[in-house]
Amino acid sequence: MFGGSRIAGPGAGSRGWAWLPDRILSRVNSNVPAHAAASPPGTHPSTCPLCGLEGGREILAGTDHRRGTPGAFRVIECPSCRLARTDPWPDDPGAWYPDEYPQHGGSESLTARASRGALQRASRPGAGRLGRLLGRAVPEADTGGSLAPASRILDVGAGTGGAVAAFRAAGHDAWGVEPSLRAVLVAEARGTTGVVPGALDDALGGGLIPSGDYDLIRMSQVLEHVPDPVALLRTLRRIISPTGRLVVGVPNLDSLARRMTGGAWDGLEFPRHLVHYTRDSLLWVLALGGFAVTSMRTAPLLGVLPGSIDARTAGGDHQRGWSDALVVRVAMYPVEWTLGALGQGDGLVAIAEPAGN
Ligand SMILES: [Zn+2]
Numbered sequence: 001m002f003g004g005s006r007i008a009g010p011g012a013g014s015r016g017w018a019w020l021p022d023r024i025l026s027r028v029n030s031n032v033p034a035h036a037a038a039s040p041p042g043t044h045p046s047t048c049p050l051c052g053l054e055g056g057r058e059i060l061a062g063t064d065h066r067r068g069t070p071g072a073f074r075v076i077e078c079p080s081c082r083l084a085r086t087d088p089w090p091d092d093p094g095a096w097y098p099d100e101y102p103q104h105g106g107s108e109s110l111t112a113r114a115s116r117g118a119l120q121r122a123s124r125p126g127a128g129r130l131g132r133l134l135g136r137a138v139p140e141a142d143t144g145g146s147l148a149p150a151s152r153i154l155d156v157g158a159g160t161g162g163a164v165a166a167f168r169a170a171g172h173d174a175w176g177v178e179p180s181l182r183a184v185l186v187a188e189a190r191g192t193t194g195v196v197p198g199a200l201d202d203a204l205g206g207g208l209i210p211s212g213d214y215d216l217i218r219m220s221q222v223l224e225h226v227p228d229p230v231a232l233l234r235t236l237r238r239i240i241s242p243t244g245r246l247v248v249g250v251p252n253l254d255s256l257a258r259r260m261t262g263g264a265w266d267g268l269e270f271p272r273h274l275v276h277y278t279r280d281s282l283l284w285v286l287a288l289g290g291f292a293v294t295s296m297r298t299a300p301l302l303g304v305l306p307g308s309i310d311a312r313t314a315g316g317d318h319q320r321g322w323s324d325a326l327v328v329r330v331a332m333y334p335v336e337w338t339l340g341a342l343g344q345g346d347g348l349v350a351i352a353e354p355a356g357n
Helices: 022-030 110-122 128-137 162-169 181-189 200-205 229-239 256-264 279-288 304-313 326-341
Strands: 057-062 073-077 084-087 152-156 173-178 195-197 214-220 240-251 291-299 347-354
Touching: 057 256, 110 128, 110 162, 110 326, 152 162, 152 229, 162 173, 173 181, 181 195, 200 229, 214 229, 229 240, 229 279, 229 291, 240 279, 240 291, 256 304, 279 291, 279 347, 291 326, 304 326
Parallel strands: 152 173, 152 214, 173 195, 214 240
Antiparallel strands: 057 073, 073 084, 240 347, 291 347
């Protein structure tokens, strides 16, 4: 998501996206703070992203045990709609993304490569049962059903473009939007085309991606980072095909690991996760955004279970780091997968279609 280097303006000698209009460049740059120069960003009391209400019940408290952002954070449940949010709320959410944020990184991890391969196979027209099985095994490969040849696809929060590359390799008309310019430049360097930097509205307004008729919109581990999820969903509702589908993956605030490890749960990702979803609140937010959920399940989130245990046993405010070892993450994946199959997984995957057709 957010973070990374600033773009030079047109004519400044930068490559790639320097030809973007000034209006869009300035918006991209406003999402991309210069971390080295920035003083610590301020925060303010949160209000419910749905109701605008202040206050509510504190249900969890913790710190940024992954990246050490200063300060203590809480999860507040809105007294009206019960949506859970992070408090305090950052003045500038983009400022909390370190340059080394892995989703924006330069080298593709083994697990990311495996996910990309699974998605490429699962999204091939005619993948059928194999596609469904891959989607069950690896949530990042879930396309919510079969895809016709040359489907138009949008990946919102595309990161370094792994999913867009997989869809394109499977013959689809795939596009991605990603606020971090650094991530987009990594995608470009890998030869992945179709990933546009900046905000979705600007990509649409500037004609940088097709303006509508998307058969599939994918949003994996993104909606929890977004300050106004309903506004984003309403934009997606406007551009999705009447027969299209939306696949959304978010962390599951009701997971077994969350209940066991409390404020040390990795899925909280304070303060970069602004909204924390349960089945009920995800359903409700999607409905307000104009989508009807056709299926929802819990799913594994690679590394969240060992990461949570690591933080919990280290006292809650940091991790010792053993949980980042690939061998640990891979070894614990079957446990995470089993919890997902039992309805206790650390992720939620919702498949939805535009409502009111
Ligand atoms: Zn509310």
